[in-house]
Amino acid sequence: MTKDDQLDAAFSALAHPARRAILAQLAQGKASVNALAEPFDMTLPAVSKHIRVLEHAGLISREKDAQFRLCKLETTPIQEIASWTERYRSIWEARFDTFDTLLPDMKEDDT
Amino acid sequence: MTKDDQLDAAFSALAHPARRAILAQLAQGKASVNALAEPFDMTLPAVSKHIRVLEHAGLISREKDAQFRLCKLETTPIQEIASWTERYRSIWEARFDTFDTLLPDMKEDDT
DNA sequence: GTTTTAATAAACTACTTGTTTAATTAACAT
DNA sequence: ATGTTAATTAAACAAGTAGTTTATTAAAAC
Numbered sequence: 001m002t003k004d005d006q007l008d009a010a011f012s013a014l015a016h017p018a019r020r021a022i023l024a025q026l027a028q029g030k031a032s033v034n035a036l037a038e039p040f041d042m043t044l045p046a047v048s049k050h051i052r053v054l055e056h057a058g059l060i061s062r063e064k065d066a067q068f069r070l071c072k073l074e075t076t077p078i079q080e081i082a083s084w085t086e087r088y089r090s091i092w093e094a095r096f097d098t099f100d101t102l103l104p105d106m107k108e109d110d111t
Numbered sequence: 112m113t114k115d116d117q118l119d120a121a122f123s124a125l126a127h128p129a130r131r132a133i134l135a136q137l138a139q140g141k142a143s144v145n146a147l148a149e150p151f152d153m154t155l156p157a158v159s160k161h162i163r164v165l166e167h168a169g170l171i172s173r174e175k176d177a178q179f180r181l182c183k184l185e186t187t188p189i190q191e192i193a194s195w196t197e198r199y200r201s202i203w204e205a206r207f208d209t210f211d212t213l214l215p216d217m218k219e220d221d222t
Numbered sequence: 223g224t225t226t227t228a229a230t231a232a233a234c235t236a237c238t239t240g241t242t243t244a245a246t247t248a249a250c251a252t
Numbered sequence: 253a254t255g256t257t258a259a260t261t262a263a264a265c266a267a268g269t270a271g272t273t274t275a276t277t278a279a280a281a282c
Contacts, residue, residue: 092186
């Protein structure tokens with residue numbers, strides 16, 4: 001898998017609010033598929049598929065614990081994305097967009 | 112358009128190497144559609160559609176200059192993504208992943 | 223050893239994406 | 253006005269995505 005493919009998979013996986021919400025849950029710690037599905041108005045198989053997409057992108061890993069498959073957040077792809085955005089930082093800083101558009105984001109809740 | 116929709120559109124638009132490459136070109140300055148299409152082994156209509164996706168996500172804007180439609184990089188969605196990744200920074204720093212996985216990325220060329 | 227719980231697989235529908243070829247609009251040049 | 257360059261639109265199609273329902277595997281609990 002090339003670096004490009006990794007970015008493709010990560011960006012693509014993050015392009016769905018349910019999957020970002022799953023990651024936000026996992027930021028609190030490991031969780032089972034059922035626990036992750038609970039907040040959603042969606043069937044369990046649908047959530048299971050989203051989890052598979054996240055796993056394929058390397059955004060989560062899984063470990064088996066008795067009858068549960070625990071999901072765990074993996075940060076490497078997020079670091080790669082953060083690194084990708086850094087290439088453009090000099091441009092946006094040169095344009096002074098910083099205060100007008102970035103600060104409001106800081107107050108947002110999780111998604 | 113909600114903040115979530117904006118992130119959806121931005122992540123989704125970035126999940127294609129051609130579109131990231133177009134942004135990398137635009138980091139050098141404004142460019143016409145034909146100029147942007149030149150490096151690709153792809154038809155012009157295909158590139159035109161990718162540009163439309165980028166525009167829809169707010170990643171570029173366009174201005175008309177005689178017979179040309181010049182494309183210009185817009186950084187706000189990239190800033191939003193950078194801001195999104197920051198939520199996870201404390202986790203990856205706590206795990207020491209920093210040196211093993213992030214530094215190599217810095218040396219990568221554009222994509 | 224049934225039954226319950228956790229999760230995935232299979233099959234299907236509806237929708238979206240990526241690409242191509244061909245046709246069309248718009249502006250400029252002569 | 254005609255031809256050329258710039259770019260988009262239209263039409264067609266293959267491939268992929270998101271979700272559903274139903275069925276199945278696998279371990280636990282009783």
